Amino acid sequence: MRDENKMVLRSIEIKNFRNHIHTQIEFSDNLNLFVGGNAQGKTSILEAISYLCLTKSFNANSDFYVLNFGSKFFEVFGKFRFDDGHEVSVRVSFDDEQGKKVFLNRENVEKFSTIINKLPVVILTPRTKEVMYGSPEDRRKFFDLAIAQLNSVYVDEFLDYKKILRQRNRILNAIANEEIKLEQGIDLLDVWDEEFINYSAKLIFRKIRFISDFIGFFKSTYSNFGENESAEIEYSTQIEVSAQDDFETVRERFRAMLNKMRSEEIKRGVTLIGPHRDDYIFKINGWEVRKFASQGQMKTFLVALTMAKFFYLKEKKLETPILLLDDVFAELDVERAKKMLSFIGNVGQVFITATDLDVLSGMEGGFKIKKFIVNSGRVFDA
Numbered sequence: 479m480r481d482e483n484k485m486v487l488r489s490i491e492i493k494n495f496r497n498h499i500h501t502q503i504e505f506s507d508n509l510n511l512f513v514g515g516n517a518q519g520k521t522s523i524l525e526a527i528s529y530l531c532l533t534k535s536f537n538a539n540s541d542f543y544v545l546n547f548g549s550k551f552f553e554v555f556g557k558f559r560f561d562d563g564h565e566v567s568v569r570v571s572f573d574d575e576q577g578k579k580v581f582l583n584r585e586n587v588e589k590f591s592t593i594i595n596k597l598p599v600v601i602l603t604p605r606t607k608e609v610m611y612g613s614p615e616d617r618r619k620f621f622d623l624a625i626a627q628l629n630s631v632y633v634d635e636f637l638d639y640k641k642i643l644r645q646r647n648r649i650l651n652a653i654a655n656e657e658i659k660l661e662q663g664i665d666l667l668d669v670w671d672e673e674f675i676n677y678s679a680k681l682i683f684r685k686i687r688f689i690s691d692f693i694g695f696f697k698s699t700y701s702n703f704g705e706n707e708s709a710e711i712e713y714s715t716q717i718e719v720s721a722q723d724d725f726e727t728v729r730e731r732f733r734a735m736l737n738k739m740r741s742e743e744i745k746r747g748v749t750l751i752g753p754h755r756d757d758y759i760f761k762i763n764g765w766e767v768r769k770f771a772s773q774g775q776m777k778t779f780l781v782a783l784t785m786a787k788f789f790y791l792k793e794k795k796l797e798t799p800i801l802l803l804d805d806v807f808a809e810l811d812v813e814r815a816k817k818m819l820s821f822i823g824n825v826g827q828v829f830i831t832a833t834d835l836d837v838l839s840g841m842e843g844g845f846k847i848k849k850f851i852v853n854s855g856r857v858f859d860a
């Protein structure tokens with residue numbers, strides 16, 4: 479049945495990636511546990527998997543950071559199988575001269591959004607908690623990625639929006655610094671604003687629909703943790719909008735707000751409204767998590783967000799995402815992490831790093847587990 483599709487990463491081959499010079503691994507289609515001391519190269523394996531599904535690392539902002547010191551190129555090659563039996567291979571290579579190249583079944587992929595959309599992955603790493611503690615940008619990134627995984631058009635719209643925003647900021651900055659005359663600046667703004675309004679409205683429209691859809695998955699996963707509380711996510715943007723509004727309404731409200739802000743934008747020399755300033759507000763029983771929640775509540779919220787994303791993508795894409803859990807036993811505490819695995823573990827394929835080989839004890843019965851020891855960039859069956 480289509481609904482039972484499960485995407486599986488069968489194997490990976492990694493060359494010159496962080497401290498892995500040449501690593502080859504055949505995975506279990508259920509739980510994979512990587513164990514080793516600090517700085518041995520466990521997280522690097524998850525990063526390599528992230529290159530296959532997202533074309534980049536969840537930890538490094540530049541491909542140069544993962545390129546092994548002293549090597550001229552790195553390469554990650556993975557074979558995926560979908561439940562209907564068909565296989566897909568992905569190769570990501572990087573070198574100084576050619577930059578990054580991505581191949582899907584040996585064919586060069588021009589738009590990386592194709593990969594992001596095709597191979598759903600959900601990642602929980604120590605850095606994911608920035609969604610809870612960090613800036614609005616950290617929250618936007620979390621949700622933007624989920625929308626992009628769902629809909630590849632979103633990536634293109636997002637990149638176009640950023641280009642238009644940069645142009646607009648250049649003009650506003652030039653007016654504020656008196657590099658161009660006010661009338662000339664206003665003429666230029668008028669040229670860009672129609673597109674700016676269009677793209678802003680497109681992104682806001684998608685985001686508001688995404689959240690209103692996602693919230694149900696989130697609430698039910700949160701309640702699965704047995705907390706007798708009601709958890710909420712609110713999308714916060716500068717215009718009044720609801721999931722019932724059509725695109726035209728969103729666009730016209732945005733236009734009105736932009737007109738209202740024009741003199742202030744000219745004075746400040748920067749774009750003051752748009753989806754690049756949105757945020758997501760997390761609440762428990764009506765109060766804001768960031769201000770009032772305990773560490774434990776924050777952790778449960780974060781796990782619920784991650785699991786909700788997993789089940790949301792699974793249902794919407796009719797394909798089970800793979801799940802990368804980096805150091806979660808230390809980050810979340812063992813009980814919370816095990817509970818999470820008991821919900822997800824028998825549904826999908828999971829990759830976990832830990833410093834302790836026995837961390838899954840008590841769970842072995844229900845799962846197909848493969849354990850690996852990671853030592854100085856080399857991987858051995860445990």
Ligand SMILES: Nc1ncnc2c1ncn2[C@@H]1O[C@H](COP(=O)(O)OP(=O)(O)OP(=O)(O)O)[C@@H](O)[C@H]1O
Pocket residue numbers: 495496497514515516517518519520521522523542543544545546547805831833852
């Ligand atoms: N570009 C690079 N080239 C070579 N080695 C690197 C590069 N970047 C990082 N390293 C090294 O590779 C290793 C990466 O370890 P990794 O982050 O995978 O650790 P880990 O096993 O997950 O440990 P921890 O439990 O501390 O998170 C570290 O020893 C690090 O110093």
